[in-house]
Amino acid sequence: MIHALTLILACQLAGEALTRLFGWPAPGPVLGMALLFVLMLASGRVARLVQPTGEGILRHLSLLFVPAGVGVVGHLQQLGTYGAGFALVLVVSTVLALAVGAGVFVIVVRLTGDKDKSDA
Amino acid sequence: MREFAEIWSYLAASPLIWLTATLIAYVIGDTLAQATGRAPLANPVLIAVILLASLLWITGTSYATYFEGAQFVHFLLGPATVALAIPLWQQRHAVRRAFVPICAALLAGSVTAVLSALAIGHALGLSPQLLATLAPKSTTAPVALGISQSLGGSPTLTAVLVILTGMIGAIVVTPLMNALRIRDWRARGFAVGVAAHGIGTARAFQVNPQAGAFAGIGMALNAMLTALLAPWALGLFL
Structure with missing residues:
Protein backbone atom coordinates (compact mmCIF):
# COMPACT_ATOMS: atom_id res chain seq x y z
CA MET A 1 0.00 0.00 0.00
CA ILE A 2 2.83 2.39 0.84
CA HIS A 3 4.46 1.66 -2.51
CA ALA A 4 1.23 2.37 -4.33
CA LEU A 5 0.69 5.61 -2.43
CA THR A 6 4.26 6.68 -3.12
CA LEU A 7 3.82 6.03 -6.82
CA ILE A 8 0.54 7.98 -6.94
CA LEU A 9 2.06 10.96 -5.11
CA ALA A 10 5.17 10.80 -7.31
CA CYS A 11 2.99 10.94 -10.43
CA GLN A 12 1.15 13.96 -9.04
CA LEU A 13 4.42 15.67 -8.16
CA ALA A 14 5.84 14.98 -11.62
CA GLY A 15 2.61 16.33 -13.13
CA GLU A 16 2.75 19.52 -11.02
CA ALA A 17 6.41 20.04 -11.95
CA LEU A 18 5.83 19.47 -15.69
CA THR A 19 2.78 21.73 -15.93
CA ARG A 20 4.63 24.58 -14.17
CA LEU A 21 7.82 24.03 -16.13
CA PHE A 22 6.10 24.25 -19.52
CA GLY A 23 3.17 26.48 -18.51
CA TRP A 24 0.58 23.95 -19.74
CA PRO A 25 -3.12 24.63 -19.16
CA ALA A 26 -3.71 21.17 -17.62
CA PRO A 27 -3.53 20.90 -13.82
CA GLY A 28 -0.74 18.83 -12.25
CA PRO A 29 -2.99 15.98 -11.03
CA VAL A 30 -4.52 15.55 -14.52
CA LEU A 31 -1.03 15.18 -16.02
CA GLY A 32 -0.22 12.85 -13.13
CA MET A 33 -3.22 10.76 -14.13
CA ALA A 34 -1.93 10.55 -17.72
CA LEU A 35 1.50 9.61 -16.43
CA LEU A 36 0.16 6.85 -14.16
CA PHE A 37 -1.97 5.56 -17.04
CA VAL A 38 1.11 5.28 -19.28
CA LEU A 39 3.02 3.51 -16.50
CA MET A 40 0.13 1.04 -16.02
CA LEU A 41 0.05 0.33 -19.76
CA ALA A 42 3.79 -0.18 -19.79
CA SER A 43 3.97 -2.49 -16.81
CA GLY A 44 1.50 -5.06 -15.53
CA ARG A 45 3.30 -4.98 -12.19
CA VAL A 46 2.57 -1.28 -11.76
CA ALA A 47 -1.05 -1.91 -12.69
CA ARG A 48 -1.44 -4.65 -10.06
CA LEU A 49 0.42 -2.58 -7.48
CA VAL A 50 -1.70 0.60 -7.61
CA GLN A 51 -5.14 -0.93 -8.10
CA PRO A 52 -6.20 -1.75 -4.50
CA THR A 53 -4.94 1.54 -3.00
CA GLY A 54 -6.22 3.69 -5.86
CA GLU A 55 -9.63 2.06 -5.75
CA GLY A 56 -9.68 2.69 -2.00
CA ILE A 57 -9.14 6.42 -2.56
CA LEU A 58 -11.73 6.55 -5.35
CA ARG A 59 -14.40 4.62 -3.46
CA HIS A 60 -15.27 7.78 -1.53
CA LEU A 61 -14.40 10.39 -4.11
CA SER A 62 -17.48 12.39 -3.05
CA LEU A 63 -16.06 12.91 0.44
CA LEU A 64 -13.11 14.83 -0.97
CA PHE A 65 -15.38 17.60 -2.29
CA VAL A 66 -16.98 18.29 1.08
CA PRO A 67 -14.39 20.83 2.40
CA ALA A 68 -14.61 22.89 -0.81
CA GLY A 69 -18.40 22.63 -0.71
CA VAL A 70 -18.51 24.01 2.83
CA GLY A 71 -16.34 26.90 1.63
CA VAL A 72 -18.90 27.73 -1.04
CA VAL A 73 -21.68 28.26 1.51
CA GLY A 74 -19.79 31.21 3.00
CA HIS A 75 -19.36 32.76 -0.43
CA LEU A 76 -22.96 32.37 -1.59
CA GLN A 77 -23.74 36.00 -0.72
CA GLN A 78 -21.00 37.00 -3.17
CA LEU A 79 -23.39 36.02 -5.93
CA GLY A 80 -25.35 38.97 -4.56
CA THR A 81 -28.06 40.46 -6.72
CA TYR A 82 -27.12 38.04 -9.49
CA GLY A 83 -27.89 34.97 -7.37
CA ALA A 84 -31.10 34.06 -9.20
CA GLY A 85 -29.52 34.76 -12.58
CA PHE A 86 -26.53 32.57 -11.84
CA ALA A 87 -28.80 29.78 -10.58
CA LEU A 88 -30.75 29.91 -13.85
CA VAL A 89 -27.55 29.93 -15.94
CA LEU A 90 -25.99 27.02 -14.06
CA VAL A 91 -29.08 24.79 -14.13
CA VAL A 92 -29.98 25.40 -17.78
CA SER A 93 -26.40 25.23 -19.05
CA THR A 94 -25.60 22.05 -17.11
CA VAL A 95 -28.77 20.32 -18.29
CA LEU A 96 -28.03 21.33 -21.90
CA ALA A 97 -24.38 20.21 -21.73
CA LEU A 98 -25.41 16.84 -20.23
CA ALA A 99 -28.12 16.23 -22.80
CA VAL A 100 -26.00 17.31 -25.79
CA GLY A 101 -22.88 15.43 -24.60
CA ALA A 102 -24.66 12.14 -23.94
CA GLY A 103 -26.91 12.55 -26.99
CA VAL A 104 -23.98 13.09 -29.36
CA PHE A 105 -22.14 10.13 -27.80
CA VAL A 106 -25.10 7.80 -28.39
CA ILE A 107 -25.72 9.09 -31.93
CA VAL A 108 -22.07 8.73 -32.96
CA VAL A 109 -21.94 5.22 -31.47
CA ARG A 110 -24.93 4.35 -33.65
CA LEU A 111 -23.42 5.98 -36.77
CA THR A 112 -19.99 4.38 -36.42
CA GLY A 113 -21.43 0.95 -35.64
CA ASP A 114 -21.58 -0.24 -32.06
CA LYS A 115 -18.55 -2.35 -31.28
CA ASP A 116 -19.13 -2.37 -27.57
CA LYS A 117 -22.76 -2.30 -26.58
CA SER A 118 -23.03 -1.52 -22.90
CA ASP A 119 -26.77 -1.03 -22.48
CA ALA A 120 -27.94 -2.08 -19.07
CA MET B 1 -20.30 23.57 32.34
CA LEU B 76 -6.57 13.89 -1.27
CA LEU B 77 -8.32 15.44 -4.29
CA GLY B 78 -4.96 15.53 -6.08
CA PRO B 79 -4.00 11.88 -5.50
CA ALA B 80 -7.60 10.85 -6.26
CA THR B 81 -7.39 12.60 -9.64
CA VAL B 82 -4.16 10.69 -10.35
CA ALA B 83 -5.89 7.47 -9.25
CA LEU B 84 -8.54 8.02 -11.96
CA ALA B 85 -5.91 6.42 -14.22
CA ILE B 86 -6.93 3.08 -12.67
CA PRO B 87 -10.55 2.89 -13.92
CA LEU B 88 -9.30 4.37 -17.19
CA TRP B 89 -6.77 1.53 -17.45
CA GLN B 90 -9.39 -1.06 -16.52
CA GLN B 91 -11.69 0.27 -19.26
CA ARG B 92 -8.90 0.91 -21.76
CA HIS B 93 -10.28 -1.45 -24.42
CA ALA B 94 -13.78 0.02 -24.17
CA VAL B 95 -12.26 3.51 -24.31
CA ARG B 96 -10.25 2.73 -27.43
CA ARG B 97 -13.30 1.27 -29.15
CA ALA B 98 -15.31 4.39 -28.26
CA PHE B 99 -12.62 6.81 -29.46
CA VAL B 100 -14.77 8.54 -32.10
CA PRO B 101 -17.88 8.97 -29.90
CA ILE B 102 -15.62 10.28 -27.12
CA CYS B 103 -14.10 12.97 -29.35
CA ALA B 104 -17.50 13.99 -30.73
CA ALA B 105 -19.20 14.09 -27.32
CA LEU B 106 -16.28 16.01 -25.82
CA LEU B 107 -16.48 18.74 -28.44
CA ALA B 108 -20.28 18.92 -28.30
CA GLY B 109 -20.55 18.83 -24.50
CA SER B 110 -17.71 21.24 -23.87
CA VAL B 111 -18.87 23.82 -26.43
CA THR B 112 -22.46 23.57 -25.15
CA ALA B 113 -21.36 24.04 -21.53
CA VAL B 114 -19.37 27.19 -22.27
CA LEU B 115 -21.55 28.79 -24.97
CA SER B 116 -24.89 28.17 -23.27
CA ALA B 117 -23.62 29.65 -20.00
CA LEU B 118 -22.24 32.73 -21.77
CA ALA B 119 -25.34 33.17 -23.94
CA ILE B 120 -27.78 33.02 -21.02
CA GLY B 121 -25.50 35.16 -18.85
CA HIS B 122 -25.22 37.71 -21.66
CA ALA B 123 -29.00 37.74 -22.11
CA LEU B 124 -29.40 38.40 -18.37
CA GLY B 125 -27.05 41.36 -18.68
CA LEU B 126 -24.04 40.04 -16.78
CA SER B 127 -20.91 42.20 -17.04
CA PRO B 128 -17.90 41.01 -19.09
CA GLN B 129 -16.06 40.30 -15.83
CA LEU B 130 -18.92 38.08 -14.60
CA LEU B 131 -19.05 36.31 -17.97
CA ALA B 132 -15.31 35.56 -17.70
CA THR B 133 -15.99 34.25 -14.18
CA LEU B 134 -18.77 32.03 -15.49
CA ALA B 135 -17.14 30.64 -18.65
CA PRO B 136 -15.08 27.78 -17.07
CA LYS B 137 -17.82 26.62 -14.65
CA SER B 138 -17.93 23.03 -15.96
CA THR B 139 -14.17 22.57 -15.62
CA THR B 140 -12.39 20.93 -12.69
CA ALA B 141 -11.63 23.57 -10.03
CA PRO B 142 -7.86 24.14 -10.40
CA VAL B 143 -8.15 24.63 -14.18
CA ALA B 144 -11.31 26.73 -13.84
CA LEU B 145 -9.55 29.15 -11.47
CA GLY B 146 -6.65 29.53 -13.89
CA ILE B 147 -8.97 30.17 -16.86
CA SER B 148 -11.08 32.64 -14.90
CA GLN B 149 -8.00 34.58 -13.83
CA SER B 150 -6.48 34.71 -17.30
CA LEU B 151 -9.77 35.98 -18.77
CA GLY B 152 -10.09 38.72 -16.14
CA GLY B 153 -12.78 37.02 -14.03
CA SER B 154 -12.96 36.50 -10.28
CA PRO B 155 -11.35 33.16 -9.29
CA THR B 156 -13.09 33.05 -5.88
CA LEU B 157 -16.49 33.42 -7.45
CA THR B 158 -15.55 30.90 -10.15
CA ALA B 159 -14.77 28.35 -7.41
CA VAL B 160 -18.30 28.84 -6.05
CA LEU B 161 -19.85 28.43 -9.52
CA VAL B 162 -17.73 25.33 -10.24
CA ILE B 163 -18.83 23.56 -7.06
CA LEU B 164 -22.48 24.51 -7.61
CA THR B 165 -22.29 23.25 -11.22
CA GLY B 166 -20.84 19.94 -9.99
CA MET B 167 -23.66 19.51 -7.49
CA ILE B 168 -26.34 20.43 -10.03
CA GLY B 169 -24.87 17.98 -12.55
CA ALA B 170 -24.61 15.19 -9.99
CA ILE B 171 -28.24 15.71 -8.97
CA VAL B 172 -29.87 16.08 -12.42
CA VAL B 173 -27.87 13.53 -14.44
CA THR B 174 -29.81 10.38 -13.48
CA PRO B 175 -33.37 11.73 -13.94
CA LEU B 176 -32.31 13.60 -17.09
CA MET B 177 -30.70 10.54 -18.76
CA ASN B 178 -33.67 8.37 -17.80
CA ALA B 179 -36.04 10.95 -19.29
CA LEU B 180 -33.98 11.03 -22.50
CA ARG B 181 -33.90 7.19 -22.50
CA ILE B 182 -30.10 7.17 -22.75
CA ARG B 183 -29.05 3.89 -21.16
CA ASP B 184 -25.46 3.61 -22.43
CA TRP B 185 -23.29 3.91 -19.28
CA ARG B 186 -20.41 5.23 -21.35
CA ALA B 187 -22.49 8.13 -22.68
CA ARG B 188 -24.06 8.93 -19.30
CA GLY B 189 -20.71 8.88 -17.53
CA PHE B 190 -18.77 10.77 -20.16
CA ALA B 191 -21.37 13.53 -20.36
CA VAL B 192 -21.45 14.08 -16.60
CA GLY B 193 -17.64 14.22 -16.45
CA VAL B 194 -17.61 16.91 -19.16
CA ALA B 195 -20.52 18.94 -17.73
CA ALA B 196 -19.94 18.50 -13.99
CA HIS B 197 -16.25 17.58 -13.49
CA GLY B 198 -15.23 15.69 -10.30
CA ILE B 199 -18.50 15.93 -8.39
CA GLY B 200 -20.32 14.49 -11.40
CA THR B 201 -17.60 11.84 -11.71
CA ALA B 202 -18.05 10.88 -8.05
CA ARG B 203 -21.78 10.46 -8.69
CA ALA B 204 -21.07 8.33 -11.77
CA PHE B 205 -18.84 5.98 -9.76
CA GLN B 206 -21.67 5.49 -7.26
CA VAL B 207 -24.03 4.46 -10.03
CA ASN B 208 -21.85 2.31 -12.30
CA PRO B 209 -18.09 1.59 -12.56
CA GLN B 210 -18.00 2.01 -16.34
CA ALA B 211 -19.87 5.31 -16.08
CA GLY B 212 -17.30 6.39 -13.49
CA ALA B 213 -14.34 5.54 -15.71
CA PHE B 214 -15.81 7.41 -18.68
CA ALA B 215 -16.68 10.37 -16.43
CA GLY B 216 -13.05 10.60 -15.32
CA ILE B 217 -11.94 10.76 -18.96
CA GLY B 218 -14.60 13.38 -19.73
CA MET B 219 -13.45 15.53 -16.83
CA ALA B 220 -9.77 15.37 -17.81
CA LEU B 221 -10.35 16.03 -21.52
CA ASN B 222 -12.80 18.85 -20.82
CA ALA B 223 -10.27 20.58 -18.55
CA MET B 224 -7.82 20.77 -21.42
CA LEU B 225 -10.36 21.67 -24.11
CA THR B 226 -12.05 24.42 -22.05
CA ALA B 227 -8.67 26.06 -21.43
CA LEU B 228 -8.32 26.42 -25.22
CA LEU B 229 -11.99 27.13 -25.93
CA ALA B 230 -13.00 29.64 -23.25
CA PRO B 231 -11.02 32.68 -24.53
CA TRP B 232 -12.51 32.23 -28.02
CA ALA B 233 -16.06 31.70 -26.66
CA LEU B 234 -15.84 34.75 -24.41
CA GLY B 235 -14.71 36.83 -27.39
CA LEU B 236 -18.06 36.10 -29.06
CA PHE B 237 -19.96 37.87 -26.28
CA LEU B 238 -17.82 40.95 -25.66
Whole structure:
Protein backbone atom coordinates (compact mmCIF):
# COMPACT_ATOMS: atom_id res chain seq x y z
CA MET A 1 0.00 0.00 0.00
CA ILE A 2 2.83 2.39 0.84
CA HIS A 3 4.46 1.66 -2.51
CA ALA A 4 1.23 2.37 -4.33
CA LEU A 5 0.69 5.61 -2.43
CA THR A 6 4.26 6.68 -3.12
CA LEU A 7 3.82 6.03 -6.82
CA ILE A 8 0.54 7.98 -6.94
CA LEU A 9 2.06 10.96 -5.11
CA ALA A 10 5.17 10.80 -7.31
CA CYS A 11 2.99 10.94 -10.43
CA GLN A 12 1.15 13.96 -9.04
CA LEU A 13 4.42 15.67 -8.16
CA ALA A 14 5.84 14.98 -11.62
CA GLY A 15 2.61 16.33 -13.13
CA GLU A 16 2.75 19.52 -11.02
CA ALA A 17 6.41 20.04 -11.95
CA LEU A 18 5.83 19.47 -15.69
CA THR A 19 2.78 21.73 -15.93
CA ARG A 20 4.63 24.58 -14.17
CA LEU A 21 7.82 24.03 -16.13
CA PHE A 22 6.10 24.25 -19.52
CA GLY A 23 3.17 26.48 -18.51
CA TRP A 24 0.58 23.95 -19.74
CA PRO A 25 -3.12 24.63 -19.16
CA ALA A 26 -3.71 21.17 -17.62
CA PRO A 27 -3.53 20.90 -13.82
CA GLY A 28 -0.74 18.83 -12.25
CA PRO A 29 -2.99 15.98 -11.03
CA VAL A 30 -4.52 15.55 -14.52
CA LEU A 31 -1.03 15.18 -16.02
CA GLY A 32 -0.22 12.85 -13.13
CA MET A 33 -3.22 10.76 -14.13
CA ALA A 34 -1.93 10.55 -17.72
CA LEU A 35 1.50 9.61 -16.43
CA LEU A 36 0.16 6.85 -14.16
CA PHE A 37 -1.97 5.56 -17.04
CA VAL A 38 1.11 5.28 -19.28
CA LEU A 39 3.02 3.51 -16.50
CA MET A 40 0.13 1.04 -16.02
CA LEU A 41 0.05 0.33 -19.76
CA ALA A 42 3.79 -0.18 -19.79
CA SER A 43 3.97 -2.49 -16.81
CA GLY A 44 1.50 -5.06 -15.53
CA ARG A 45 3.30 -4.98 -12.19
CA VAL A 46 2.57 -1.28 -11.76
CA ALA A 47 -1.05 -1.91 -12.69
CA ARG A 48 -1.44 -4.65 -10.06
CA LEU A 49 0.42 -2.58 -7.48
CA VAL A 50 -1.70 0.60 -7.61
CA GLN A 51 -5.14 -0.93 -8.10
CA PRO A 52 -6.20 -1.75 -4.50
CA THR A 53 -4.94 1.54 -3.00
CA GLY A 54 -6.22 3.69 -5.86
CA GLU A 55 -9.63 2.06 -5.75
CA GLY A 56 -9.68 2.69 -2.00
CA ILE A 57 -9.14 6.42 -2.56
CA LEU A 58 -11.73 6.55 -5.35
CA ARG A 59 -14.40 4.62 -3.46
CA HIS A 60 -15.27 7.78 -1.53
CA LEU A 61 -14.40 10.39 -4.11
CA SER A 62 -17.48 12.39 -3.05
CA LEU A 63 -16.06 12.91 0.44
CA LEU A 64 -13.11 14.83 -0.97
CA PHE A 65 -15.38 17.60 -2.29
CA VAL A 66 -16.98 18.29 1.08
CA PRO A 67 -14.39 20.83 2.40
CA ALA A 68 -14.61 22.89 -0.81
CA GLY A 69 -18.40 22.63 -0.71
CA VAL A 70 -18.51 24.01 2.83
CA GLY A 71 -16.34 26.90 1.63
CA VAL A 72 -18.90 27.73 -1.04
CA VAL A 73 -21.68 28.26 1.51
CA GLY A 74 -19.79 31.21 3.00
CA HIS A 75 -19.36 32.76 -0.43
CA LEU A 76 -22.96 32.37 -1.59
CA GLN A 77 -23.74 36.00 -0.72
CA GLN A 78 -21.00 37.00 -3.17
CA LEU A 79 -23.39 36.02 -5.93
CA GLY A 80 -25.35 38.97 -4.56
CA THR A 81 -28.06 40.46 -6.72
CA TYR A 82 -27.12 38.04 -9.49
CA GLY A 83 -27.89 34.97 -7.37
CA ALA A 84 -31.10 34.06 -9.20
CA GLY A 85 -29.52 34.76 -12.58
CA PHE A 86 -26.53 32.57 -11.84
CA ALA A 87 -28.80 29.78 -10.58
CA LEU A 88 -30.75 29.91 -13.85
CA VAL A 89 -27.55 29.93 -15.94
CA LEU A 90 -25.99 27.02 -14.06
CA VAL A 91 -29.08 24.79 -14.13
CA VAL A 92 -29.98 25.40 -17.78
CA SER A 93 -26.40 25.23 -19.05
CA THR A 94 -25.60 22.05 -17.11
CA VAL A 95 -28.77 20.32 -18.29
CA LEU A 96 -28.03 21.33 -21.90
CA ALA A 97 -24.38 20.21 -21.73
CA LEU A 98 -25.41 16.84 -20.23
CA ALA A 99 -28.12 16.23 -22.80
CA VAL A 100 -26.00 17.31 -25.79
CA GLY A 101 -22.88 15.43 -24.60
CA ALA A 102 -24.66 12.14 -23.94
CA GLY A 103 -26.91 12.55 -26.99
CA VAL A 104 -23.98 13.09 -29.36
CA PHE A 105 -22.14 10.13 -27.80
CA VAL A 106 -25.10 7.80 -28.39
CA ILE A 107 -25.72 9.09 -31.93
CA VAL A 108 -22.07 8.73 -32.96
CA VAL A 109 -21.94 5.22 -31.47
CA ARG A 110 -24.93 4.35 -33.65
CA LEU A 111 -23.42 5.98 -36.77
CA THR A 112 -19.99 4.38 -36.42
CA GLY A 113 -21.43 0.95 -35.64
CA ASP A 114 -21.58 -0.24 -32.06
CA LYS A 115 -18.55 -2.35 -31.28
CA ASP A 116 -19.13 -2.37 -27.57
CA LYS A 117 -22.76 -2.30 -26.58
CA SER A 118 -23.03 -1.52 -22.90
CA ASP A 119 -26.77 -1.03 -22.48
CA ALA A 120 -27.94 -2.08 -19.07
CA MET B 1 -20.30 23.57 32.34
CA ARG B 2 -16.98 25.34 32.76
CA GLU B 3 -15.16 22.09 32.05
CA PHE B 4 -17.13 21.63 28.88
CA ALA B 5 -16.21 25.15 27.77
CA GLU B 6 -12.55 24.44 28.44
CA ILE B 7 -12.58 21.16 26.58
CA TRP B 8 -14.50 22.79 23.76
CA SER B 9 -12.09 25.69 23.42
CA TYR B 10 -9.21 23.23 23.32
CA LEU B 11 -10.84 20.89 20.80
CA ALA B 12 -12.28 23.62 18.62
CA ALA B 13 -8.76 24.92 18.02
CA SER B 14 -7.37 21.52 17.03
CA PRO B 15 -7.68 20.17 13.49
CA LEU B 16 -8.94 16.82 14.79
CA ILE B 17 -12.46 17.95 15.62
CA TRP B 18 -13.18 19.38 12.16
CA LEU B 19 -11.57 16.48 10.37
CA THR B 20 -13.74 14.10 12.39
CA ALA B 21 -16.81 16.28 11.84
CA THR B 22 -16.20 16.20 8.08
CA LEU B 23 -16.06 12.41 8.10
CA ILE B 24 -19.12 12.06 10.34
CA ALA B 25 -21.13 14.45 8.16
CA TYR B 26 -20.12 12.48 5.08
CA VAL B 27 -21.00 9.14 6.71
CA ILE B 28 -24.43 10.55 7.57
CA GLY B 29 -24.83 11.84 4.00
CA ASP B 30 -23.69 8.56 2.49
CA THR B 31 -25.95 6.51 4.80
CA LEU B 32 -28.95 8.65 3.84
CA ALA B 33 -28.01 8.33 0.16
CA GLN B 34 -27.84 4.55 0.49
CA ALA B 35 -31.08 4.40 2.46
CA THR B 36 -32.86 6.18 -0.40
CA GLY B 37 -31.30 3.84 -2.97
CA ARG B 38 -28.97 6.67 -4.15
CA ALA B 39 -31.83 9.00 -4.94
CA PRO B 40 -30.38 11.94 -6.90
CA LEU B 41 -31.43 14.60 -4.38
CA ALA B 42 -29.93 12.65 -1.45
CA ASN B 43 -26.45 13.57 -2.69
CA PRO B 44 -23.90 12.76 0.04
CA VAL B 45 -21.81 15.87 -0.72
CA LEU B 46 -24.83 18.14 -0.53
CA ILE B 47 -26.05 16.61 2.75
CA ALA B 48 -22.58 16.76 4.35
CA VAL B 49 -22.07 20.36 3.24
CA ILE B 50 -25.43 21.46 4.66
CA LEU B 51 -24.74 19.68 7.98
CA LEU B 52 -21.24 21.14 8.31
CA ALA B 53 -22.21 24.66 7.24
CA SER B 54 -24.99 24.61 9.86
CA LEU B 55 -22.56 23.33 12.48
CA LEU B 56 -20.02 26.06 11.69
CA TRP B 57 -22.76 28.67 11.84
CA ILE B 58 -24.15 27.40 15.17
CA THR B 59 -20.71 27.19 16.81
CA GLY B 60 -19.53 30.46 15.26
CA THR B 61 -16.51 28.73 13.74
CA SER B 62 -14.67 30.39 10.87
CA TYR B 63 -14.01 28.56 7.64
CA ALA B 64 -10.27 29.03 8.18
CA THR B 65 -10.47 27.12 11.48
CA TYR B 66 -12.64 24.44 9.88
CA PHE B 67 -10.25 24.08 6.97
CA GLU B 68 -7.28 23.41 9.25
CA GLY B 69 -8.92 20.05 9.92
CA ALA B 70 -10.65 19.58 6.59
CA GLN B 71 -7.49 20.24 4.56
CA PHE B 72 -6.38 16.64 5.10
CA VAL B 73 -9.44 15.46 3.21
CA HIS B 74 -9.16 18.26 0.65
CA PHE B 75 -5.54 17.34 -0.06
CA LEU B 76 -6.57 13.89 -1.27
CA LEU B 77 -8.32 15.44 -4.29
CA GLY B 78 -4.96 15.53 -6.08
CA PRO B 79 -4.00 11.88 -5.50
CA ALA B 80 -7.60 10.85 -6.26
CA THR B 81 -7.39 12.60 -9.64
CA VAL B 82 -4.16 10.69 -10.35
CA ALA B 83 -5.89 7.47 -9.25
CA LEU B 84 -8.54 8.02 -11.96
CA ALA B 85 -5.91 6.42 -14.22
CA ILE B 86 -6.93 3.08 -12.67
CA PRO B 87 -10.55 2.89 -13.92
CA LEU B 88 -9.30 4.37 -17.19
CA TRP B 89 -6.77 1.53 -17.45
CA GLN B 90 -9.39 -1.06 -16.52
CA GLN B 91 -11.69 0.27 -19.26
CA ARG B 92 -8.90 0.91 -21.76
CA HIS B 93 -10.28 -1.45 -24.42
CA ALA B 94 -13.78 0.02 -24.17
CA VAL B 95 -12.26 3.51 -24.31
CA ARG B 96 -10.25 2.73 -27.43
CA ARG B 97 -13.30 1.27 -29.15
CA ALA B 98 -15.31 4.39 -28.26
CA PHE B 99 -12.62 6.81 -29.46
CA VAL B 100 -14.77 8.54 -32.10
CA PRO B 101 -17.88 8.97 -29.90
CA ILE B 102 -15.62 10.28 -27.12
CA CYS B 103 -14.10 12.97 -29.35
CA ALA B 104 -17.50 13.99 -30.73
CA ALA B 105 -19.20 14.09 -27.32
CA LEU B 106 -16.28 16.01 -25.82
CA LEU B 107 -16.48 18.74 -28.44
CA ALA B 108 -20.28 18.92 -28.30
CA GLY B 109 -20.55 18.83 -24.50
CA SER B 110 -17.71 21.24 -23.87
CA VAL B 111 -18.87 23.82 -26.43
CA THR B 112 -22.46 23.57 -25.15
CA ALA B 113 -21.36 24.04 -21.53
CA VAL B 114 -19.37 27.19 -22.27
CA LEU B 115 -21.55 28.79 -24.97
CA SER B 116 -24.89 28.17 -23.27
CA ALA B 117 -23.62 29.65 -20.00
CA LEU B 118 -22.24 32.73 -21.77
CA ALA B 119 -25.34 33.17 -23.94
CA ILE B 120 -27.78 33.02 -21.02
CA GLY B 121 -25.50 35.16 -18.85
CA HIS B 122 -25.22 37.71 -21.66
CA ALA B 123 -29.00 37.74 -22.11
CA LEU B 124 -29.40 38.40 -18.37
CA GLY B 125 -27.05 41.36 -18.68
CA LEU B 126 -24.04 40.04 -16.78
CA SER B 127 -20.91 42.20 -17.04
CA PRO B 128 -17.90 41.01 -19.09
CA GLN B 129 -16.06 40.30 -15.83
CA LEU B 130 -18.92 38.08 -14.60
CA LEU B 131 -19.05 36.31 -17.97
CA ALA B 132 -15.31 35.56 -17.70
CA THR B 133 -15.99 34.25 -14.18
CA LEU B 134 -18.77 32.03 -15.49
CA ALA B 135 -17.14 30.64 -18.65
CA PRO B 136 -15.08 27.78 -17.07
CA LYS B 137 -17.82 26.62 -14.65
CA SER B 138 -17.93 23.03 -15.96
CA THR B 139 -14.17 22.57 -15.62
CA THR B 140 -12.39 20.93 -12.69
CA ALA B 141 -11.63 23.57 -10.03
CA PRO B 142 -7.86 24.14 -10.40
CA VAL B 143 -8.15 24.63 -14.18
CA ALA B 144 -11.31 26.73 -13.84
CA LEU B 145 -9.55 29.15 -11.47
CA GLY B 146 -6.65 29.53 -13.89
CA ILE B 147 -8.97 30.17 -16.86
CA SER B 148 -11.08 32.64 -14.90
CA GLN B 149 -8.00 34.58 -13.83
CA SER B 150 -6.48 34.71 -17.30
CA LEU B 151 -9.77 35.98 -18.77
CA GLY B 152 -10.09 38.72 -16.14
CA GLY B 153 -12.78 37.02 -14.03
CA SER B 154 -12.96 36.50 -10.28
CA PRO B 155 -11.35 33.16 -9.29
CA THR B 156 -13.09 33.05 -5.88
CA LEU B 157 -16.49 33.42 -7.45
CA THR B 158 -15.55 30.90 -10.15
CA ALA B 159 -14.77 28.35 -7.41
CA VAL B 160 -18.30 28.84 -6.05
CA LEU B 161 -19.85 28.43 -9.52
CA VAL B 162 -17.73 25.33 -10.24
CA ILE B 163 -18.83 23.56 -7.06
CA LEU B 164 -22.48 24.51 -7.61
CA THR B 165 -22.29 23.25 -11.22
CA GLY B 166 -20.84 19.94 -9.99
CA MET B 167 -23.66 19.51 -7.49
CA ILE B 168 -26.34 20.43 -10.03
CA GLY B 169 -24.87 17.98 -12.55
CA ALA B 170 -24.61 15.19 -9.99
CA ILE B 171 -28.24 15.71 -8.97
CA VAL B 172 -29.87 16.08 -12.42
CA VAL B 173 -27.87 13.53 -14.44
CA THR B 174 -29.81 10.38 -13.48
CA PRO B 175 -33.37 11.73 -13.94
CA LEU B 176 -32.31 13.60 -17.09
CA MET B 177 -30.70 10.54 -18.76
CA ASN B 178 -33.67 8.37 -17.80
CA ALA B 179 -36.04 10.95 -19.29
CA LEU B 180 -33.98 11.03 -22.50
CA ARG B 181 -33.90 7.19 -22.50
CA ILE B 182 -30.10 7.17 -22.75
CA ARG B 183 -29.05 3.89 -21.16
CA ASP B 184 -25.46 3.61 -22.43
CA TRP B 185 -23.29 3.91 -19.28
CA ARG B 186 -20.41 5.23 -21.35
CA ALA B 187 -22.49 8.13 -22.68
CA ARG B 188 -24.06 8.93 -19.30
CA GLY B 189 -20.71 8.88 -17.53
CA PHE B 190 -18.77 10.77 -20.16
CA ALA B 191 -21.37 13.53 -20.36
CA VAL B 192 -21.45 14.08 -16.60
CA GLY B 193 -17.64 14.22 -16.45
CA VAL B 194 -17.61 16.91 -19.16
CA ALA B 195 -20.52 18.94 -17.73
CA ALA B 196 -19.94 18.50 -13.99
CA HIS B 197 -16.25 17.58 -13.49
CA GLY B 198 -15.23 15.69 -10.30
CA ILE B 199 -18.50 15.93 -8.39
CA GLY B 200 -20.32 14.49 -11.40
CA THR B 201 -17.60 11.84 -11.71
CA ALA B 202 -18.05 10.88 -8.05
CA ARG B 203 -21.78 10.46 -8.69
CA ALA B 204 -21.07 8.33 -11.77
CA PHE B 205 -18.84 5.98 -9.76
CA GLN B 206 -21.67 5.49 -7.26
CA VAL B 207 -24.03 4.46 -10.03
CA ASN B 208 -21.85 2.31 -12.30
CA PRO B 209 -18.09 1.59 -12.56
CA GLN B 210 -18.00 2.01 -16.34
CA ALA B 211 -19.87 5.31 -16.08
CA GLY B 212 -17.30 6.39 -13.49
CA ALA B 213 -14.34 5.54 -15.71
CA PHE B 214 -15.81 7.41 -18.68
CA ALA B 215 -16.68 10.37 -16.43
CA GLY B 216 -13.05 10.60 -15.32
CA ILE B 217 -11.94 10.76 -18.96
CA GLY B 218 -14.60 13.38 -19.73
CA MET B 219 -13.45 15.53 -16.83
CA ALA B 220 -9.77 15.37 -17.81
CA LEU B 221 -10.35 16.03 -21.52
CA ASN B 222 -12.80 18.85 -20.82
CA ALA B 223 -10.27 20.58 -18.55
CA MET B 224 -7.82 20.77 -21.42
CA LEU B 225 -10.36 21.67 -24.11
CA THR B 226 -12.05 24.42 -22.05
CA ALA B 227 -8.67 26.06 -21.43
CA LEU B 228 -8.32 26.42 -25.22
CA LEU B 229 -11.99 27.13 -25.93
CA ALA B 230 -13.00 29.64 -23.25
CA PRO B 231 -11.02 32.68 -24.53
CA TRP B 232 -12.51 32.23 -28.02
CA ALA B 233 -16.06 31.70 -26.66
CA LEU B 234 -15.84 34.75 -24.41
CA GLY B 235 -14.71 36.83 -27.39
CA LEU B 236 -18.06 36.10 -29.06
CA PHE B 237 -19.96 37.87 -26.28
CA LEU B 238 -17.82 40.95 -25.66
